[in-house]
Amino acid sequence: MSAENQILIEVFPRYIPDQSKPSAHKYAFAYTIKITNTGTIPAKLLSRHWLITDANGKIEEVRGEGVIGKTPYLKPGEAFTYTSGALIETSVGVMQGEYTMRSDSGENFDAQVPQFTLSIPRTLH
Template structure:
């Protein structure tokens, strides 16, 4: 698991290779990732947008950007967390992701970026 804290917002990510949804012979490697976003501040926040940079070891990079996470724009009160699971496919057996969330401080009506720490997407047999 990797973790980063930006302006009192903690983001932790863990990944799992999904062999049942992968087809290595056709260069299709599927990974699931679980993200926990925790509000460590003393004010309410809302997650508005996400931006991902996906790196594949075959030298390709993709950017994914849009509203919310898995169809939601959660509001987190102080001390609350939001957990979601999503997935990413690669054309190779090694890659990584990193990015940021755009979050709004609902008290001061200010938006700011929260780092999503870089995490590895690696098929288990590559770890030996």
């Protein structure tokens, strides 16, 4: 990725107890993601690709256009924040993925989402 195409991704996951049902192996998590264009030219988010892995090794792959129905266009220095969720069968799991972006120069590039952990708080184990 060139210096002009730089995207910073920050992730803030949390457990949602009122949407979870541990007795049925359903654990709900929300995650807020902040996408910041730290490059020198504008870029638009086109699509997402996720790998969600639970503690049993079950992997769910998710692909789709945009995020939460939007394809944000970010000028240098601008950020877009959204919240979404995941439902897994174990009390801990991990997510990772990438966003496909298109810069104003017409170049497509991937912005990597660093792996993050979905885990219920220790006080709830």
